[in-house]
Amino acid sequence: xxxxxxxxxxxxxxxxxxxxxxxxxxxxxxxxxxxxxxxxxxxxxxxxxxxxxxxxxxxxxxxxxxxxxxxxxxxxxxxxxxxxxxxxxxxxxxxxxxxxxxxxxxxxxxxxxxxxxxxxxxxxxxxxxxxxxxxxxx
Ligand code: IDP
Numbered sequence: 340x341x342x343x344x345x346x347x348x349x350x351x352x353x354x355x356x357x358x359x360x361x362x363x364x365x366x367x368x369x370x371x372x373x374x375x376x377x378x379x380x381x382x383x384x385x386x387x388x389x390x391x392x393x394x395x396x397x398x399x400x401x402x403x404x405x406x407x408x409x410x411x412x413x414x415x416x417x418x419x420x421x422x423x424x425x426x427x428x429x430x431x432x433x434x435x436x437x438x439x440x441x442x443x444x445x446x447x448x449x450x451x452x453x454x455x456x457x458x459x460x461x462x463x464x465x466x467x468x469x470x471x472x473x474x475x476x477x
Contacts, residue, residue: 345467347456350408
């Protein structure tokens, strides 16, 4: 069964020059791109995207970071795309949780600056794809 997930290459990933690397890993896994765009995120969209973290102490700094420069937003699809991309990304903390061989494990050092985002459930994927790519809303 084909599934879709919302992937972001965050501003640190764009600045570090790993767009090609991340997309290459997505393609090598066998996943495909249904949408791909470089864009700068308005604070309102960023706040909606991370609404579940609104009460967390890092929320303000997370919004500042995500809106600090362009991100790559993509809809990635394939069988079990949500879990498959999270496997490619690695755990949230690039040192304690992500293992070498994952995007965060290979390129990240700090939890906030962990390079990529991938939806964590079918419900989040539907919500996030609707937010970032309204034309693809299911
Ligand atoms: P995920 O991106 O692995 O799904 P979440 O817990 O949903 O992780 O957190 C969303 C994002 O918020 C993380 O990817 C990271 O950029 C940031 N973040 C999470 N926890 C912390 C923290 O303790 N300090 C700073 N930033 C954090």
